[in-house]
Amino acid sequence: MSVRxxxxxxxxxxxxxxxxIFSAAWDNGIRIPRLCHLGGLPDAAACRLCLVxxxxxxxxxxxxxxxxxxxxxxxxxxxxxxxxxxxIIELLFAERNHVCSVCVVNGACELQTLAAExxxxxxxxxxxxxKLPVDVSHHRFGIDHNRCILCTRCVRVCDSVEGAHTxxxxxxxxxxxxxxxxxxxxxxxASCTSCGKCVQVCxxxxxxxxxxxxxxxxxxxxxxxxxxxxxxKRLWIAERKPR
Amino acid sequence: xxxxxLRQSREAELDRQSRLKxxxxxxxxxxxxxxxxxAVRAALAEEVKAxxxxxxxxxxxxxxxxxxxxxxxxxxxxxxITYAEVKPGDAAAxxxxxxxxxxxxxxxxxxxxxxxxxxxxxxxxxxxxxxxxAGYIAQGGYQSLLRATSEMTPEEIVAEVKxxxxxxxxxxxxxxxxxxxxxxxxxxxxxxxxxNADEGDPGAFMNRSVLExxxxxxxxxxAIAGRAVGAQQGYIYARGESPLAIERIRTAIDQAQREGxxxxxxxxxxxxxxxxxxxxxxxxxxxxxxxxxASIEGKRGQPVLRPPYPPESGLWGHPTLINNVExxxxxxxxxxxxxxxxAGIGAPASPGTKIFAVAGRIRNSGLVEVPIGTSLRTILxxxxxxxxxxxxxxxxxxxGPAGGCIPAQYLDVPMDYDSLTGIGTMMGSGGLIVMDxxxxxxxxxxxxxxxxxxxxxxxxxxxRAGTVQMNEILGRMTSGEGKEADFAMLEALSGLLVEAxxxxxxxxxxxPVLSTLRHFRSEYDAHVRERRCPAGSCxxxxxx
Ligand SMILES: Cc1cc2nc3c(=O)[nH]c(=O)nc-3n(C[C@H](O)[C@H](O)[C@H](O)COP(=O)(O)O)c2cc1C
Ligand code: SF4
Ligand code: SF4
Ligand code: FES
Numbered sequence: 001m002s003v004r005x006x007x008x009x010x011x012x013x014x015x016x017x018x019x020x021i022f023s024a025a026w027d028n029g030i031r032i033p034r035l036c037h038l039g040g041l042p043d044a045a046a047c048r049l050c051l052v053x054x055x056x057x058x059x060x061x062x063x064x065x066x067x068x069x070x071x072x073x074x075x076x077x078x079x080x081x082x083x084x085x086x087x088i089i090e091l092l093f094a095e096r097n098h099v100c101s102v103c104v105v106n107g108a109c110e111l112q113t114l115a116a117e118x119x120x121x122x123x124x125x126x127x128x129x130x131k132l133p134v135d136v137s138h139h140r141f142g143i144d145h146n147r148c149i150l151c152t153r154c155v156r157v158c159d160s161v162e163g164a165h166t167x168x169x170x171x172x173x174x175x176x177x178x179x180x181x182x183x184x185x186x187x188x189x190a191s192c193t194s195c196g197k198c199v200q201v202c203x204x205x206x207x208x209x210x211x212x213x214x215x216x217x218x219x220x221x222x223x224x225x226x227x228x229x230x231x232x233k234r235l236w237i238a239e240r241k242p243r
Numbered sequence: 244x245x246x247x248x249l250r251q252s253r254e255a256e257l258d259r260q261s262r263l264k265x266x267x268x269x270x271x272x273x274x275x276x277x278x279x280x281x282a283v284r285a286a287l288a289e290e291v292k293a294x295x296x297x298x299x300x301x302x303x304x305x306x307x308x309x310x311x312x313x314x315x316x317x318x319x320x321x322x323x324i325t326y327a328e329v330k331p332g333d334a335a336a337x338x339x340x341x342x343x344x345x346x347x348x349x350x351x352x353x354x355x356x357x358x359x360x361x362x363x364x365x366x367x368x369x370x371x372x373x374x375x376x377a378g379y380i381a382q383g384g385y386q387s388l389l390r391a392t393s394e395m396t397p398e399e400i401v402a403e404v405k406x407x408x409x410x411x412x413x414x415x416x417x418x419x420x421x422x423x424x425x426x427x428x429x430x431x432x433x434x435x436x437x438x439n440a441d442e443g444d445p446g447a448f449m450n451r452s453v454l455e456x457x458x459x460x461x462x463x464x465x466a467i468a469g470r471a472v473g474a475q476q477g478y479i480y481a482r483g484e485s486p487l488a489i490e491r492i493r494t495a496i497d498q499a500q501r502e503g504x505x506x507x508x509x510x511x512x513x514x515x516x517x518x519x520x521x522x523x524x525x526x527x528x529x530x531x532x533x534x535x536x537a538s539i540e541g542k543r544g545q546p547v548l549r550p551p552y553p554p555e556s557g558l559w560g561h562p563t564l565i566n567n568v569e570x571x572x573x574x575x576x577x578x579x580x581x582x583x584x585x586a587g588i589g590a591p592a593s594p595g596t597k598i599f600a601v602a603g604r605i606r607n608s609g610l611v612e613v614p615i616g617t618s619l620r621t622i623l624x625x626x627x628x629x630x631x632x633x634x635x636x637x638x639x640x641x642x643g644p645a646g647g648c649i650p651a652q653y654l655d656v657p658m659d660y661d662s663l664t665g666i667g668t669m670m671g672s673g674g675l676i677v678m679d680x681x682x683x684x685x686x687x688x689x690x691x692x693x694x695x696x697x698x699x700x701x702x703x704x705x706x707r708a709g710t711v712q713m714n715e716i717l718g719r720m721t722s723g724e725g726k727e728a729d730f731a732m733l734e735a736l737s738g739l740l741v742e743a744x745x746x747x748x749x750x751x752x753x754x755p756v757l758s759t760l761r762h763f764r765s766e767y768d769a770h771v772r773e774r775r776c777p778a779g780s781c782x783x784x785x786x787x
Contacts, residue, residue, distance in 0.1 A: 045548040091708035176701035
């Protein structure tokens, strides 16, 4: 596998030719904000938080989907990018009802953590306060649409890793809603295998295990460890070692 | 069908027509039909029968003749006269060509509305019945496909399209020849051709009228494209909201298949090409090419990140050529007359003609086809007849929800892709809405923002949630509750949507806001700082 050398935030790094900017940066300790990307899942390029500037390209590119290239010069943290990211986080907080103080993942939420890192301490726009349902019909898990940021990680893990495709998106625009099967209550879903992968990948408190109260829910990513690392590190390909 | 068969069919129909004393062609596309065109056509047919003239006078349907605001329109081949606002009671007068009793409703080809236009794509309107393939063949139809399959190599076809410098008519204006070449050069054995007929801009009906009025022209263009790029299957993606267009496409495909102009061994060559129809449920975003492809594949109609672009990986992962209805409709004449001929029409950097759907505060509203580069003033004030008495022109909106407003000081702008981008709007697909001084420009911006908010697919955050907040701000401004800080937020959100959205819908959604801010900033200031609407027409104006 051939190697590429590129510059990210002033540092020269090397990466495999088929790596994305996001994963090359990650391997070198450079953390690019993200919400929809999760290693091991097909990418949606939907949250737009990972946008980076690439020298010589007019458009911003999503780091999670753009492959590295020789001599590429990438900037991941310019003031313009920071402003965009803050605005995206504010938009998310204004869109639904994110009341951290009474949320099961308070203290371990990816949205909350990002907001803190980016310095979003208030929102400058009108909260929409939509009236959204909570579905606790499943015997082990629940989904609270008030906390959902529509990242579709649950949809993708269920479809491409578990192979059940229980989840999908109904409606469009601000009326988009994650549904199970054809809109039945989760507990009545015929396709759900109750594996819980969706709960573990969900970045917020939208998908949770029953029996957890405020700030008790912790997402267990090691649950997916093998699948994630196997795919990223290509563990199923026997590397021939030189004798 | 063979080359001889095509010639015979053409001669037979021309011969039949030449033996008629008169052909009375009634507009049979949606606009005139909604105005009672069906009853007019029936009354005319009845009258011809009553006079015992069925052998020498034919009553038929035809495509859009343009002056939709004065429909139903009927065209009489004897004397080349078009009658406006025809009612069933006028049948006897029309059949007898009794000009006196139709006084005031007679339009001649020398009238500025017609004389100012150059009708190439709409050339068959007024002549050809969209439901009869013979009429299209009589006007030289399918000759270009014959040439493309029997005399030209695929490379030569692509070269001709490149030479024509035809630019895509779906909005972005990408050079068609380059796109064709990308698909043609791809080594894949399976390729597709898609005709984008999802026209969804509010008020636009150019594509629909072409399909309703001259569907074979589009089929012929697609088949030539199929031959050029090496595809054997084409799809037309039309919206469910245009049932008449769908019916006409179906009829046309059936006819062309029966005549052997589509399907296996076209003109006895080794070229096979099928066209199937796919019907969308009417989401604006499904006009975006990747969303359209997802929709044909049976998936949720939402965009996916490009690259890869469809010419590399499109429908079911195969190289796909996707062009607009009007782009394909231009192809037969390019093959017939050559790319150099086409390149000499219109503006040098964007040759050819363009159909505009002119609507709003204007005397003659309807479909207008002019060489690209014709000035806005010519379109509105010569062909369009200007704004009606008692009103004053304020702005013209082009490009639909992705476009912007052109104020009076730019009336002389040539209507071509680059000039329009230069003044902060875009050509788009050809919608042209005329506004007078009673239109509130902040409210116009709010209208389009609300449209984008409702049509956002919801996949990416900037567009899904950003349009909601921009709509919120514009709503505040037009109800007298705007704040000074709203200006900065509008700008920040515009920047985010333009730079960060996943697809063209979100990236272009701020355009109406940015263009009105650029040309009508004082109106925004009046709303926010003085709490008044200078035009007196938005929610605030109405309540004050
Ligand atoms: C939101 C959105 C809506 C679109 N709608 C249409 C449409 O209705 N018809 C169309 O031809 N192109 C539409 N386009 C452009 C298509 O993506 C594509 O560029 C076009 O069909 C290519 O054809 P052309 O090269 O002949 O213009 C749309 C693009 C976007 C971003
Ligand atoms: S439920 Fe969770 S994982 Fe699924 S879309 Fe919503 S936030 Fe993302
Ligand atoms: S820009 Fe809008 S329409 Fe396009 S992908 Fe994003 S949410 Fe969907
Ligand atoms: S992480 Fe790349 S777009 Fe969401």
